[in-house]
Amino acid sequence: MATVTLADDLKPLHHPKTFIGKYVWSQDHKVIAIQYSLTAIGIGVVALVLSALMRLQLGFPDTFHFIQPENYLQYVTMHGMIMVVYLLTALLLGGFGNYLIPLMVGARDMVFPFVNMLSYWVYLLAVLVLVAGFFVPGGPSGAGWTLYPPQAILEGTPGHHWGIITMLVSLALFIVGFTMGGLNYVVTVLQARAKGMTLMRMPCSVWGIFVASIMALLAFPALFVASVMMLLDRVAGTSFFMPAIVSMGQQLGYQGGSPILFQHLFWFFGHPEVYIVALPAFGIVSDLIAVHARKNIFGYRMMVWAIVIIGALSFFVWAHHMYVSGMNPYFGFFFATSTLIIAIPTAIKVYNWLLTLYRGDIHLRVPMLFAIAFLFTFIHGGLTGLFLGNVSVDVPLSDTFFVVGHFHMVMGVSPILVIFGAIYHWYPKITGRMWNETLGKIHFWITFLGVYAVYLPMHYLGVLGVPRRYYALGETAFIPPSAHIANEVITVAALIVFAAQMLFFYNMIVSLFQGPKADPNPWGATTLEWQTPDTPPRHGNWGPKLPVVYRWAYDYSVPGAPRDFIPQNEPPSDGVRHHPT
Amino acid sequence: MSIFADLTEKPWLTPGLGVERPERSTAAVGLGVFLGVVTVLFSLLTLAYLMRMGVHGPVIDEGGHDWRPVTEPPLLWFNTGVLILTSLAWHGAQLVARRGEMTALRAWLIAVGALTLIFLIGQIIVWRQLQAAGYFMSIRPGLCGIDWSTADQPLHHFLTGNPAVAFFYVITALHGLHLLGGLLFWGRATVGAFEGEGSALLAPRIGLCARYWHFLLLVWLMMFGLFLMT
Numbered sequence: 091m092a093t094v095t096l097a098d099d100l101k102p103l104h105h106p107k108t109f110i111g112k113y114v115w116s117q118d119h120k121v122i123a124i125q126y127s128l129t130a131i132g133i134g135v136v137a138l139v140l141s142a143l144m145r146l147q148l149g150f151p152d153t154f155h156f157i158q159p160e161n162y163l164q165y166v167t168m169h170g171m172i173m174v175v176y177l178l179t180a181l182l183l184g185g186f187g188n189y190l191i192p193l194m195v196g197a198r199d200m201v202f203p204f205v206n207m208l209s210y211w212v213y214l215l216a217v218l219v220l221v222a223g224f225f226v227p228g229g230p231s232g233a234g235w236t237l238y239p240p241q242a243i244l245e246g247t248p249g250h251h252w253g254i255i256t257m258l259v260s261l262a263l264f265i266v267g268f269t270m271g272g273l274n275y276v277v278t279v280l281q282a283r284a285k286g287m288t289l290m291r292m293p294c295s296v297w298g299i300f301v302a303s304i305m306a307l308l309a310f311p312a313l314f315v316a317s318v319m320m321l322l323d324r325v326a327g328t329s330f331f332m333p334a335i336v337s338m339g340q341q342l343g344y345q346g347g348s349p350i351l352f353q354h355l356f357w358f359f360g361h362p363e364v365y366i367v368a369l370p371a372f373g374i375v376s377d378l379i380a381v382h383a384r385k386n387i388f389g390y391r392m393m394v395w396a397i398v399i400i401g402a403l404s405f406f407v408w409a410h411h412m413y414v415s416g417m418n419p420y421f422g423f424f425f426a427t428s429t430l431i432i433a434i435p436t437a438i439k440v441y442n443w444l445l446t447l448y449r450g451d452i453h454l455r456v457p458m459l460f461a462i463a464f465l466f467t468f469i470h471g472g473l474t475g476l477f478l479g480n481v482s483v484d485v486p487l488s489d490t491f492f493v494v495g496h497f498h499m500v501m502g503v504s505p506i507l508v509i510f511g512a513i514y515h516w517y518p519k520i521t522g523r524m525w526n527e528t529l530g531k532i533h534f535w536i537t538f539l540g541v542y543a544v545y546l547p548m549h550y551l552g553v554l555g556v557p558r559r560y561y562a563l564g565e566t567a568f569i570p571p572s573a574h575i576a577n578e579v580i581t582v583a584a585l586i587v588f589a590a591q592m593l594f595f596y597n598m599i600v601s602l603f604q605g606p607k608a609d610p611n612p613w614g615a616t617t618l619e620w621q622t623p624d625t626p627p628r629h630g631n632w633g634p635k636l637p638v639v640y641r642w643a644y645d646y647s648v649p650g651a652p653r654d655f656i657p658q659n660e661p662p663s664d665g666v667r668h669h670p671t
Numbered sequence: 672m673s674i675f676a677d678l679t680e681k682p683w684l685t686p687g688l689g690v691e692r693p694e695r696s697t698a699a700v701g702l703g704v705f706l707g708v709v710t711v712l713f714s715l716l717t718l719a720y721l722m723r724m725g726v727h728g729p730v731i732d733e734g735g736h737d738w739r740p741v742t743e744p745p746l747l748w749f750n751t752g753v754l755i756l757t758s759l760a761w762h763g764a765q766l767v768a769r770r771g772e773m774t775a776l777r778a779w780l781i782a783v784g785a786l787t788l789i790f791l792i793g794q795i796i797v798w799r800q801l802q803a804a805g806y807f808m809s810i811r812p813g814l815c816g817i818d819w820s821t822a823d824q825p826l827h828h829f830l831t832g833n834p835a836v837a838f839f840y841v842i843t844a845l846h847g848l849h850l851l852g853g854l855l856f857w858g859r860a861t862v863g864a865f866e867g868e869g870s871a872l873l874a875p876r877i878g879l880c881a882r883y884w885h886f887l888l889l890v891w892l893m894m895f896g897l898f899l900m901t
Contacts, residue, residue: 269705273705273708277700277704280700281695281697286688288677288680288682288689289678289680290680290682307707308707311711311712312715315719322837329737329834330834330837346737346738347834354722355715386683390683398678641682641686645683
């Protein structure tokens with residue numbers, strides 16, 4: 091049975107006249123999306139610079155005297171936290187979620203535009219508080235991105251005075267801001283779909299962002315609780331997480347707190363967070379592959395169900411991050427099993443992407459290159475995940491560079507490749523201009539080959555036993571000279587990848603002014619955002635009349651149709667035979 | 672179940688318009704999603720509370736040896752009663768709003784505001800009573816100077832540094848903050864009622880406010896029960 095909800099076409103839109111009303115305190119989802127994206131990319135560049143500094147230290151120890159051990163730990167911490175929360179989550183949900191959801195489901199805007207605007211400004215405040223950590227006495231926290239107590243707030247950890255406080259306050263603010271945005275993403279999908287847009291006619295991108303938003307709404311409260319309680323441990327002297335402890339020869343006034351409780355709360359947020367980042371990427375990459383292979387996505391229903399199942403399962407695997415924290419072995423058995431079960435829906439998705447490519451009319455344009463590159467890095471990262479998901483294999487590999495290589499492949503590089511693909515894909519719609527294809531291809535090849543040069547050797551280093559988070563390896567019997575050479579090579583590759591990103595920024599900024607005018611639908615895509623009357627879409631998106639949806643999002647290469655795609659808002663006609671499946 | 676029908680649709684087979692579904696209130700769906708988030712928040716706090724007490728398996732002796740039950744001040748029973756009355760007042764406001772009796776509606780709304788404030792003030796008095804009875808959050812001076820008075824007391828002082836009290840403060844504070852946030856929407860509805868907005872516009876808003884207050888009452892009863900049982 092197909093059902094639809096009617097979008098509210100009668101509610102008047104708030105049309106501001108002034109520049110500030112239009113572009114600063116804007117309630118237009120597209121402007122908010124761009125604000126979110128630019129802020130996230132801006133803070134992401136800070137994290138990228140931090141990673142370059144870390145690589146310089148690791149590749150060439152004893153060379154850069156301004157990088158002291160405590161600075162290195164601060165770089166590690168801030169790089170991780172910024173990349174996971176303030177860049178990936180904010181860019182995929184706040185940026186792409188905001189831009190794509192209303193356009194793809196055929197709505198004029200988010201359902202609560204004012205709350206949506208507030209969400210961005212609270213996010214910006216969170217970013218500013220986080221950045222303030224660089225300028226407080228003692229610098230930002232160096233506790234590692236997981237912020238495990240007791241060390242996170244003890245003397246000896248960099249930033250234990252103020253840095254940890256700015257970090258925790260910033261996280262709490264981020265969660266408040268995100269909850270406002272997340273409510274909008276979820277309720278807009280549920281309530282504001284255009285006439286004819288059933289749930290199963292939504293593009294995979296919307297499904298990914300929708301399920302990820304629900305997950306984020308359910309997972310972030312755990313981080314909120316953990317942040318508030320740790321803040322009280324630090325500021326008010328409570329003992330939620332702090333056990334009785336002697337620090338620097340002094341008995342501290344803590345007793346009885348449970349560090350493991352923090353780890354449970356953190357990872358109850360932390361593991362779903364992986365999929366909060368991955369599911370939007372899954373959704374977007376499905377659409378990129380279908381559009382640029384001119385084929386309907388293989389097994390659309392399976393793709394949607396897999397997204398939902400992965401989202402649900404990811405709440406039952408968190409303790410696989412805690413195998414070495416001291417856990418009842420039976421728990422390890424349970425969590426290893428649930429972890430490996432997630433591989434099933436994930437494998438379904440990977441096979442379906444490959445089968446969508448199979449005998450497709452593949453156009454190797456830049457977005458498609460990034461989408462295919464994602465398949466490589468994601469399969470790679472997923473397979474090393476199978477190693478780490480097993481307790482007995484994880485124990486020796488835990489806290490080595492194997493783990494660093496694994497999670498950068500699976501939740502760092504993979505979503506970032508999709509984000510690049512998505513930016514190249516939707517840039518013509520967002521700006522009305524085309525970017526430079528040659529520069530885009532150079533950017534792609536350096537980035538793709540470069541990240542392999544960076545992260546593949548890390549797995550070998552990890553198997554050798556090279557520990558993560560160490561400022562310098564020093565003289566160690568089990569680490570051969572070749573490991574040091576590998577570290578140098580990784581650093582050189584990382585710096586080349588770093589430099590290649592300047593090509594991307596150059597391309598995007600110059601094309602904004604000098605790029606040729608873009609066709610409203612340059613890729614021949616079926617989804618609604620390409621069918622807007624204006625490019626870029628104006629406030630209200632659809633002109634006087636909302637679109638009406640007659641078909642699903644993947645009518646590509648339909649036999650008998652005049653073009654190799656049929657937009658979702660094109661009424662059915664007789665001569666067209668529908669998919670024989 | 673229609674959700675299964677929705678999710679098993681084969682969208683490639685059925686071009687056309689589909690069937691229309693009766694419209695739901697967007698604000699109601701939004702509130703429902705938000706209540707889900709609040710439920711998770713307080714459930715996690717409850718789990719953290721129980722784990723910190725030491726009721727997770729074999730580590731009782733290690734985790735929870737400093738946990739000492741708190742004698743709840745009797746005022747909490749009074750506050751609970753006030754919160755129940757607030758929910759009843761919302762119910763009254765809902766009934767008269769549907770019937771369009773604006774004068775009665777204004778009276779009920781003022782009653783709601785007054786009762787909520789009494790509850791919040793009552794909670795603050797409970798905090799002060801606990802503090803006066805020697806129940807502090809911490810056993811050492813914190814960074815912002817909270818509880819300086821206990822700084823010179825010995826570590827084994829039987830009332831200080833009790834995690835049960837710390838949880839009590841955190842949970843009541845978060846619950847109170849949710850009520851304060853609700854007062855924003857109460858304020859908008861009340862201003863609307865006094866400026867003569869029609870009951871057709873007001874009634875759904877008051878219904879949603881009432882739902883939020885009932886929910887927070889339920890949360891409070893759960894949390895109060897947790898405090899009483901432990």
